[in-house]
Amino acid sequence: MKKPIFRLTTLDFSILGLLMQKPMTGYGIRMMFEKTALASYSSSPGTIYPALSRMKGLGMVEKKKQASSNQELFTITKRGISLLTRWVTQTVTRNDVIRNSEILLLRFAFMDILASKAEKRKFLNSFLDVVNQYIKELEAYHLAESSVMPASGRQAFEHGLELNRATCRWIKNLLNNL
Amino acid sequence: MKKPIFRLTTLDFSILGLLMQKPMTGYGIRMMFEKTALASYSSSPGTIYPALSRMKGLGMVEKKKQASSNQELFTITKRGISLLTRWVTQTVTRNDVIRNSEILLLRFAFMDILASKAEKRKFLNSFLDVVNQYIKELEAYHLAESSVMPASGRQAFEHGLELNRATCRWIKNLLNNL
């Protein structure tokens, strides 16, 4: 994993994904975060506006005033689209599944216009591989350790297993109907 | 939600939960975070040691050298146990479910020694209420908006719905067998 000169956060990509759908004011973006709890970030001004400035500095978004009204809307640039596309279409890693499978779903949600059907399939296939592998490991661990785990711990563990199985079913179902 | 004089983070409680099981060295805690990806925090020294110092300053943990060996182990104090107990047995809120349902499972996992069967039931019941309510809202939204949502967005949304349903099943099953 090479280190880029600048780091883009999930917050940045979340905003880019919103701007991909349509240009919005900073306030509009805030309201989207408030309504949809996007990736569980705060919708407060101190979160959104600094992020927008940063992204503007990096040439990922532009501030354009509409000719029709006097509103100032943020628009995603070509550079922004390119970065966002690269982000969503990355191959799914083991770490993604273990530590931020919520973000994987966010990436998928943004794929609508950004990725071809083939790229979606590729994403889902790598996702499925990793999840299946992970489920196997969890099952093996469960088999070996469940008798010595504290009851609540074991039950919470089983919950995690169930969620991964649900994700697995979701992927398979999607791959069949895509 | 009143503001306490000091703030305890999920990281703090995760560490407390580990120390509840048995006293450990800082290094031991780090290794636990590395193996189990506990609440998806980094296992790096820069994460664990400053947290331990902070917690020691707040009287939640103690550093005790074992008589038998020359190891220095961190131990949870009575104050720490009290704070941890209060944390895990809090009533489940809507916000918990929407923004950090993973943390709810962590809380449940730690309940083994910290909570009575009745308290576990109370927790699970409030959890179930909130999840059921949330699922209803998601279903209503889906019914109303699915036709105008972009395909990937709708599918990701459906994934979220499925996870919540799986959680709901898990809770119900547990309540029957507790």
Place this chain on the structure above:
DNA sequence: TCGCACATGTAACGTGTTACATGATTCA
């Protein structure tokens, strides 16, 4: 004209991460 929604910003703060640094112990 009162209040609310729209709209934008910033300063202080704490926390987690990365990277760097050091030393002891164990074992091959």
Place this chain on the structure above:
DNA sequence: TGAATCATGTAACACGTTACATGTGCGA
């Protein structure tokens, strides 16, 4: 004796949060 693991720490940094601050436009 050299490598690997155990063990602890800290400094620089960036990010997200809270709280504060300000102003406009519109409808009741």
